[in-house]
Amino acid sequence: MGKGEGSSAETQAHNISSRQEENRGGTGKVGEAEGGEEGCLELRVSRGWVFCSIRAMMHDKSIVLGPAQEKLLTRWAILKAMVLDGSSKRRIPFYSQCERNGIKPPLSCVPVGSDAWIGRLSVKAFHAGLTDTFGAINNVPEAFHGCVTTLIVGHLAIQVLTMHVLLMFSVHPIRPNCKPGAWDVNLLNIWPVFGNANWPPLLSFALQGADSIGALVNRWKIGTDIG
Numbered sequence: 001m002g003k004g005e006g007s008s009a010e011t012q013a014h015n016i017s018s019r020q021e022e023n024r025g026g027t028g029k030v031g032e033a034e035g036g037e038e039g040c041l042e043l044r045v046s047r048g049w050v051f052c053s054i055r056a057m058m059h060d061k062s063i064v065l066g067p068a069q070e071k072l073l074t075r076w077a078i079l080k081a082m083v084l085d086g087s088s089k090r091r092i093p094f095y096s097q098c099e100r101n102g103i104k105p106p107l108s109c110v111p112v113g114s115d116a117w118i119g120r121l122s123v124k125a126f127h128a129g130l131t132d133t134f135g136a137i138n139n140v141p142e143a144f145h146g147c148v149t150t151l152i153v154g155h156l157a158i159q160v161l162t163m164h165v166l167l168m169f170s171v172h173p174i175r176p177n178c179k180p181g182a183w184d185v186n187l188l189n190i191w192p193v194f195g196n197a198n199w200p201p202l203l204s205f206a207l208q209g210a211d212s213i214g215a216l217v218n219r220w221k222i223g224t225d226i227g
Contacts, residue, residue: 050076057118057199058154065197070190074116075103077158081149084130094132094147095162113163115175116191117183120155120200121213127152133220135176137169144169146176148220157205157216159187178219186211 050072056063065073082095082103095111102109128151137143144165151158165174186203205213 054153054156057120057156058124060120060155060200063199065190065199067193067195070116070193070197071110073118073158074110074114074160074191075108077116077149077151077160078103078110078114078162080128080151081130081147081160081162084128084149085147088130091130091132094145094164099162110191111162113165113174114160114191115189116158116160117187117189118197118199118201119157119159119187119216120204121152121157122155122204122206124154125152125207125213126154127213127217129217131217131220133176137165137174140166140169144174144176146220150217152213155200157213159216160191161220176220179215179221181215181219182211183219187216 049069053063053065053069053073054076082100085091085094099111101107103111129149131148131150133146133148134142135144144163146161146163149158149160161175163174163176182203186201186205188197188199188201190197203211205211205216207213
């Protein structure tokens with residue numbers, strides 16, 4: 001089962017990209033440089049590359065992402081997910097304080113159990129929203145909780161899934177079932193990294209139809225036992 005919240009307003013998407021990322025429940029800010037001058041330099045370089053690459057894709061320009069760049073883009077998307085997650089008054093924050101601290105320099109760690117994909121939308125649009133997905137494992141109800149974040153900036157679509165599972169199932173890689181779709185051809189997996197990613201993918205999303213952007217947003221809204 002899944003439930004989501006979000007906004008397609010251009011102003012919200014702009015605010016998420018430009019405002020300081022508040023770390024709810026702490027004194028720091030998500031993405032704030034730590035580790036002295038070296039951490040600050042890493043943050044400036046990574047932000048500069050991320051915004052240049054996002055600008056290219058949002059304006060529909062082809063680009064090749066290497067493994068290091070894929071990780072940077074994944075971290076950027078998860079930082080935005082943490083902003084959405086922590087700023088909502090209607091939900092208990094999904095990302096833990098440990099995950100929020102770990103994604104910042106000098107650790108710069110992507111949360112365990114995360115996957116990230118990028119795709120192309122045939123028209124320009126703006127959206128930022130969350131979807132929660134829950135399900136059973138081996139007949140144990142709500143044994144996993146997944147947080148799905150979908151960001152659309154111009155022609156660029158980004159989706160991140162982070163999974164939390166009960167400790168008894170943590171030793172096995174687990175991914176919930178998603179709705180049927182041409183995900184292998186309209187999405188590029190950028191995390192975990194499996195080599196270079198050549199954007200755009202072969203198939204683009206549209207506003208309506210079988211390959212609609214709405215299908216991407218809702219693809220994890222399904223409740224099944226994955227044991």
